[in-house]
Amino acid sequence: MTRVAACQVPIDIDDAEKTRRLVFESVAEAARLGARLVVLPELALCGSIFADATESTSRAEPADGTSVRFFAELSDAFDLVLVAGFCEVSGLDLPYNSAVVVDHGRVLAVYRKTHLWDFENELFTPGDVLPPVVETSVGAVAPLICYDLAFPEVLRSVALRGAQLIASPANWPDSDSPDVRPPEVSKAMAGAAINRVVVVVADRVGEERGRRWVGGSVICDHEGYRVAGPEFGVETVLVTDVDLDATLDKAISGRNHVFADRRTDLY
């Protein structure tokens, strides 16, 4: 079994030092509890409720910039894999909404969000490459970002390429939901069950410039059961053990297999 964590942290978009301290404390707590892989929210340090494209562009950093170096240092200090969102310089008009995978201090991969949500279309450039599947010290990890989870095509793609664990930094905007479990959680659960992969979503919590976040972080096992979270609306660190070896076996009955049963002759 592998211990994994989702850090459901708030942000103060106008106080970078405070945010870094909150993130540090959250990752330290996950490490203290034994986590070997930790996921942070989307745009973990910089926030996402930017006034305009000028602000998102001004917050952008290269993949060897201050934010990613901070993630790498955390990952090195606590001996773990860290998946976290950051705002990446693109060389184009608008920056990327990216996620980095760092392992014991080494940057292994950067993924640029391919499905932008609402206002993000005015702030970011969408990526043009599907999420990579990254060999890490705990297994094969695919970073997705937030709205990507609404496209089962993406989850299928990374699972077919060998992903054992989908790590999704997220910022789920709160709404007047008629159900305490928003459909986003169902997408994580279904995606896990359908592909027999572990899904770890780290969602933002609290308020950011008047926008409230759900705080719906969740960890789903390879059968699609929630094994940690959601703990809506509170600052928390979800920590649980998942069976990454079991994700390698796609058989779900004596005669069924989640990949082989696809009717590739029909779709």
Added chain:
Amino acid sequence: MTRVAACQVPIDIDDAEKTRRLVFESVAEAARLGARLVVLPELALCGSIFADATESTSRAEPADGTSVRFFAELSDAFDLVLVAGFCEVSGLDLPYNSAVVVDHGRVLAVYRKTHLWDFENELFTPGDVLPPVVETSVGAVAPLICYDLAFPEVLRSVALRGAQLIASPANWPDSDSPDVRPPEVSKAMAGAAINRVVVVVADRVGEERGRRWVGGSVICDHEGYRVAGPEFGVETVLVTDVDLDATLDKAISGRNHVFADRRTDLY
């Protein structure tokens, strides 16, 4: 709004008359409560725990046989659309596990299950055509059957072809689940949200030759929220109103659209 129902009925595989009476009473109750579309379980009248292929073959009927005529009569008598499973003669070694869509007494379509579950592989021939999208008196309906729901490719296909409501006869085998809501329910919720379609699953309940069924029928609205069920393990009729007009609008924010946002350049 359109009132729809899922009939969560038990079966006595060895007492056809009793089963027909249970199904009749369940559909009559749905009609009394105002349902315009009613879904029955997979293999609604004949059962599915067959001893062997000889028994499944002996129970098979053509699409104008006794079972489908019974469904047509129910649909005619109660002025509604009925989607129900039956065992269909195939002309091959093994019959099909099929679902029929009948509307006010008329047979509009027959779909043959394309993804067979476990022991079904020894009892049935898989269909070779994806579910049709059927224009009915309540809107565009796509019949899926049970394990089909585990393939988001199928839900995406019928949604792209205009389905407003996915009607899924099901027989979900019970297990020692660590969660009262099995992953199957999440697949229905996620499929509804991802495609902005209504999903109605009618699941079997009770015991059949020693096999216990979940009784996890559920109705999900076009945003993926459960609006009726599940009521695990009890004989029940789920009835609720759904907004089929809303399924025609695939926009989910001022700048997002569940179909247009797919990165068809990448997958």
